Amino acid sequence: MKEDQASYFESNDFLDLLTCYENMVEDGASHYFDGIDISNIAEFYSSMNDDDKAMEAIRFGLSLHPKDTDILITEGQVLLRQGRSVESRAIAESIDDDNNRELLFLKGSIELFDGNPGLADEYFHLSVEADEHGPGLYADIIAIFTDYAQYDFAQTWLNEALALEPESKDFIEQQADLYFATQDYGNATKTYNLLIDDYPYDTYYWEQLICIAYRQENWAQALDYFG
Numbered sequence: 431m432k433e434d435q436a437s438y439f440e441s442n443d444f445l446d447l448l449t450c451y452e453n454m455v456e457d458g459a460s461h462y463f464d465g466i467d468i469s470n471i472a473e474f475y476s477s478m479n480d481d482d483k484a485m486e487a488i489r490f491g492l493s494l495h496p497k498d499t500d501i502l503i504t505e506g507q508v509l510l511r512q513g514r515s516v517e518s519r520a521i522a523e524s525i526d527d528d529n530n531r532e533l534l535f536l537k538g539s540i541e542l543f544d545g546n547p548g549l550a551d552e553y554f555h556l557s558v559e560a561d562e563h564g565p566g567l568y569a570d571i572i573a574i575f576t577d578y579a580q581y582d583f584a585q586t587w588l589n590e591a592l593a594l595e596p597e598s599k600d601f602i603e604q605q606a607d608l609y610f611a612t613q614d615y616g617n618a619t620k621t622y623n624l625l626i627d628d629y630p631y632d633t634y635y636w637e638q639l640i641c642i643a644y645r646q647e648n649w650a651q652a653l654d655y656f657g
Contacts, residue, residue, distance in 0.1 A: 465494075534553050538552075606625065610642070618638070
């Protein structure tokens with residue numbers, strides 16, 4: 431989901447849409463937008479850490495489409511990122527769409543925020559079932575469990591993801607990052623080096639290796655990575 435969304439945000443279609451919306455806001459003119467378009471605009475602003483603009487877009491969208499599911503889910507996501515889980519939960523529970531993958535993911539995210547990783551895991555499984563096992567959704571689930579330091583859940587999802595797509599760069603990178611997060615530096619180093627074999631100019635992998643070397647106080651190795 432995040433990777434697909436990031437690619438969409440860089441597309442000409444989205445940039446044209448965003449320009450149209452921002453021109454409307456600047457000029458004070460009225461313009462019609464679909465609910466999904468407003469949802470994407472709000473999510474873009476949120477991804478840029480501009481929640482004020484995200485909420486402004488959401489308010490405008492709801493004035494056009496008062497009960498639009500996509501806009502409401504995005505509002506719930508923005509509120510949760512602000513730590514407002516009670517309000518986010520109220521929005522999620524107001525939506526009657528049991529097979530909506532984004533809604534199920536939001537509900538899982540709320541439970542994880544509120545300290546219920548087992549229930550979050552159940553919602554995430556339902557979300558994947560609704561998504562027909564989309565790889566982007568697996569990546570999001572692994573990332574959020576890792577962010578919340580729920581490493582056992584993250585590894586379980588990674589095992590399943592890698593079984594589905596063993597050559598996936600994204601999943602292999604997430605495995606390396608999970609090794610790093612759990613301080614399994616031996617396997618982290620091995621996995622980052624495997625990625626470097628295929629992507630030698632990706633500076634992120636070199637930076638991670640340098641960080642590992644510093645944490646292990648292996649100064650010579652760190653200098654070698656810098657070279």
